[in-house]
Amino acid sequence: MNTMNPSISAEADMQDQGPAIPVRENNPEDTVIEEGKTVGKPFAADPKFKLRNVSVSYGKDRAIKDISLDIGRNEVISFIGPSGCGKSTFLRCLNRMNDSIDICRVTGELLLDDEDIYHSKRDVVELRARVGMVFQKPNPFPKSIYDNVAYGPRIHGLANRKSDLDDIVENSLRKAGLWDEAKDRLDSIATGMSGGQQQRLCIARAIAVSPEVILMDEPCSALDPIATARVEELIAEMSESYTIVIVTHSMQQAARVSHRTAYFHLGHLVEVNETNKVFTSPEHQLTESYITGRFG
Amino acid sequence: MPDKKDDVYGDHISHKFNDELMALKSEFLEMGGMVESQVDRAITALVENDGYLADEVRATDKKVDQKEIEIDEEATLILARRQPTARDLRLVVSVIKMVSDLERVGDEAKKIAKFAIKLSEEGQAPRGYVEVRHIGNHVLSMLHDSLDAFARLDSEQALRIMKEDKRVDEEYQAATRTLLTFMMEDTRNISRCMSVMWILRALERVGDHACNIAENVIFMVKGEDVRHTPVEEAEKVVGR
Numbered sequence: 001m002n003t004m005n006p007s008i009s010a011e012a013d014m015q016d017q018g019p020a021i022p023v024r025e026n027n028p029e030d031t032v033i034e035e036g037k038t039v040g041k042p043f044a045a046d047p048k049f050k051l052r053n054v055s056v057s058y059g060k061d062r063a064i065k066d067i068s069l070d071i072g073r074n075e076v077i078s079f080i081g082p083s084g085c086g087k088s089t090f091l092r093c094l095n096r097m098n099d100s101i102d103i104c105r106v107t108g109e110l111l112l113d114d115e116d117i118y119h120s121k122r123d124v125v126e127l128r129a130r131v132g133m134v135f136q137k138p139n140p141f142p143k144s145i146y147d148n149v150a151y152g153p154r155i156h157g158l159a160n161r162k163s164d165l166d167d168i169v170e171n172s173l174r175k176a177g178l179w180d181e182a183k184d185r186l187d188s189i190a191t192g193m194s195g196g197q198q199q200r201l202c203i204a205r206a207i208a209v210s211p212e213v214i215l216m217d218e219p220c221s222a223l224d225p226i227a228t229a230r231v232e233e234l235i236a237e238m239s240e241s242y243t244i245v246i247v248t249h250s251m252q253q254a255a256r257v258s259h260r261t262a263y264f265h266l267g268h269l270v271e272v273n274e275t276n277k278v279f280t281s282p283e284h285q286l287t288e289s290y291i292t293g294r295f296g
Numbered sequence: 297m298p299d300k301k302d303d304v305y306g307d308h309i310s311h312k313f314n315d316e317l318m319a320l321k322s323e324f325l326e327m328g329g330m331v332e333s334q335v336d337r338a339i340t341a342l343v344e345n346d347g348y349l350a351d352e353v354r355a356t357d358k359k360v361d362q363k364e365i366e367i368d369e370e371a372t373l374i375l376a377r378r379q380p381t382a383r384d385l386r387l388v389v390s391v392i393k394m395v396s397d398l399e400r401v402g403d404e405a406k407k408i409a410k411f412a413i414k415l416s417e418e419g420q421a422p423r424g425y426v427e428v429r430h431i432g433n434h435v436l437s438m439l440h441d442s443l444d445a446f447a448r449l450d451s452e453q454a455l456r457i458m459k460e461d462k463r464v465d466e467e468y469q470a471a472t473r474t475l476l477t478f479m480m481e482d483t484r485n486i487s488r489c490m491s492v493m494w495i496l497r498a499l500e501r502v503g504d505h506a507c508n509i510a511e512n513v514i515f516m517v518k519g520e521d522v523r524h525t526p527v528e529e530a531e532k533v534v535g536r
Contacts, residue, residue, distance in 0.1 A: 252379055279381045281519025291381045293308045 033268045036066035039283045040273035041260070044072035048213060048243045049094060054108035056089055056098065063089045065267040066108075071213075076235060076244045078254035078275070081264035082290060087247050090264070091215050094245065095131035096124050112213075129156055132206035136218040138198035140190035140205070145182050148190045148201055149173060152209040168208055176204035177234050196227020203234060207242075214238065216246040220253060232257050251291055255279045263287040304449065305387060316374050317384060321447075323370065324391050324398075327363040328443040331398050332436065334360065334405035335502055339432040342412035342495065343425050350416070353409035360402035367395045386519060390512040394446070397505040401439065404498040404505075411491045423478055423485065424492040427471035431499045434464055438506040445510060451517040455534045457510035458527055464503040471496050 036053065047070035056064035064086045071077055079087035089098065096117065098104040110117050117127055129152070140148050149169045152158075159165040169186070173179040178200045182193075190201055199219060206214055216235075220228040235244055235257045248254050254261050254275065261278040263271045263286070271284040282288045289295055305317040334353055341350035371392045374380060380388055438460050445453040475489045475496075511523050514534060522530040 251381060255381075280385060282382055288382045292384050293310060293313065293378075295309065 033265065033270060033286070035268065036068065038068065038269045038272055040271045040277075042069045042262075042269065042272040044070035044075065046073045047071060048073045048075070048113065050109070050111040050114065052109040052111075054090070054093065054106070054110060056086070056093060056107075057105050058101070059103045063267055064093075067269040069262065069269060069272060071243060071245060072259075074239060074241070074243055075260065076239045076246065076258045077260045077262060078258035079245065079247045079262050079264060080249075080251060080254050080290070082295070084266075085264040086267040087262075087264045088217055090269075091217055091245060091247050094213070094215055095128050095133055097133065099124065125156075129209045130211055131213040131215060132209065132211035133215045133217070134199070134202050134206050134219045137222050138195060138202050140193075140198050140201050142189065142191055144187045145173075145190050145193070145201060146186040149204050149208045152205060156209055158209065172204040172208040173201075175207055175234075175238070176200045177230060177237075178204055194227070196223050196230060199223055199227065199231060200234065203231070207238070211242065213243040213245065216244065218247055218249060221249060228253070251279070263290065265290070305384065308384075310378075313378055313384075316370075316378070317380075317387060320367065320370050320374065320388065320391055323363070323367050324395065325443060325447055327360065327367060327395065327398050328439075328446075330356070330360055330363060331401045331405065332439055332443070334402055335408070335432070335436055335439065335499075338405040338408035338412065339428065339436075339499075341409055342415065343429055345412075345416045345419075347413050347416045350409040350412040354406050357402050357406040360399060364395050364399040368392060371395075382519075383516070386516045390516045394509050394512050397508045401502050401505045404502050407498045408495050411495050415488065415491055418488065424471065424475050424489060424496075427467075427474060428492065428495055428499070431464065431467050431471060431496060431503075434460075434467065435499050435503040435506060438464070438503055439509075442506040442509040442513065445513045446516075449513070449517050451514045451534045454510035454513040454517075455527075455530055458507055458522075458530055461503055461507040462527075464500060468496055468500040 049069075049071035051070070052068045054064060054067045054069075055062060067090065079091060081087050092098045093106050093110060094112075094117075098106060106118060112127070112131065116122070141151065143151070146169055149172050150159075150165050153165060153168050159168055170179060170183075173182055178197060181197060182201075190198065193201060199222070203214075203219075220231050223231065232253065235246065238244060239259075246254075246258065255278075258275045260272060261275045262269060263278070263282075263284070265286050271278070271282060271287045273283060277283075278287060279291060282291065303314075303318055303321075305321060306314045308314050308317075334356060337349055338353045340346065341353060371388050374388050378384070438457050441453055442457050444450070445457065472493060475493055478485045479489045508523075511521075511530070514520070514522050514530060518533050518536065520533045522533055
């Protein structure tokens with residue numbers, strides 16, 4: 001899985017090679033991070049998302065501090081970092097999930113295929129159909145398996161006939177690796193499935209509206225190892241047709257599924273590099289300290 | 297075991313992980329000390345015609361082999377239990393590789409001890425022993441320095457060892473020529489000289505293994521693999 005992503009550009013190589021300010025070893029509290037400074041390869045040659053100088057604040061608290069990052073087309077990128085480092089907040093900016101929080105303010109440039117996703121005339125429902133999301137806890141609707149998957153296509157008017165809808169449901173369940181388990185019980189209630197099946201159902205529901213990007217916020221943290229392996233397998237398959245951004249607390253998971261890994265720390269984006277590099281020889285001292293379990 | 301505060305492998309949140317990594321490191325150094333003394337004693341046994349000492353060297357090799365198995369097991373358990381990353385991963389992976397280098401150094405010592413017994417039984421005046429002593433001291437100091445570079449994570453010292461290896465190769469070539477001359481002078485020397493040649497070859501291999509260890513130390517410190525690259529490349533990596 002950890003093959004080098006071709007979309008990582010030479011432009012990224014031009015980034016400087018180390019932390020701007022010398023950091024004292026293994027003492028994260030003492031480390032000064034220069035705002036807006038990211039080591040490694042934050043930019044991609046063919047970006048799906050182009051994010052520049054993004055800051056997010058909740059009232060007076062700044063949760064994200066001047067982050068610039070590209071997310072490449074058909075790339076799997078994982079966000080890692082200690083709790084409260086801003087990785088989920090940043091993820092939720094990408095389909096404007098933060099809109100529901102009144103005191104949350106997002107600034108900077110966030111472009112999806114070169115279009116501003118925070119433009120005042122932007123249709124958020126359409127945006128969320130293009131940028132789907134899977135949450136930490138499986139959250140199927142208390143409806144049948146069929147209706148869960150058919151929900152999105154119905155409200156977006158993607159199917160005119162019952163047979164079209166049937167096709168979408170079957171295809172989505174197939175892509176989510178759930179068809180064989182669910183085909184004989186499409187009418188039974190979704191909440192009766194196992195946790196792993198529910199999570200794959202949520203993935204099927206997300207892909208039913210043919211999104212271009214799938215955001216995953218710790219999709220496996222409530223799943224057992226087998227269900228986790230299934231979802232990871234799915235991520236690998238889906239990366240051929242979707243751009244996937246995954247927030248995870250499991251470093252091994254990030255190492256297994258993603259092309260690039262981004263390390264967040266106290267609202268800063270400290271390092272972005274190819275996953276292979278991050279887990280064998282990270283550039284920044286803070287990344288090293290975090291992934292080796294020296295703080296977190 | 298070294299003081300945790302002073303050890304880069306000793307500052308994890310998990311104290312048990314600290315202990316495991318530091319134990320791995322000190323076990324490796326202990327094995328390093330064992331094989332160092334094996335080579336030293338094998339050379340002494342040869343030069344001083346000491347068959348008893350040579351026997352002892354051959355017997356001790358079993359302990360070296362045992363140590364290799366123990367360290368491998370320890371490293372495997374760390375991989376299984378902790379899934380180490382970055383610097384810690386590089387330590388564990390390097391130790392797994394370097395341990396087989398040490399084990400082979402042990403085998404070379406055993407080989408030298410075997411020839412020491414054979415030559416002492418033949419009981420002829422030593423020829424080529426000056427070269428053996430000379431190259432032996434050279435590779436022993438390389439081995440010692442490579443273990444020292446490992447202990448102190450000193451990539452510059454490791455680089456010096458890589459450069460030394462070339463000189464050992466040259467000395468080996470020169471010694472081979474000298475022995476060839478002895479053989480041409482008197483064909484009765486051939487059997488003995490061949491034995492000494494095998495010993496020199498074994499010592500030259502010890503130098504190669506020390507060099508491998510040095511390359512792994514550079515990988516541990518710098519995160520870049522310098523095996524099978526010219527010394528100039530390694531120099532750039534270390535200079536970064």
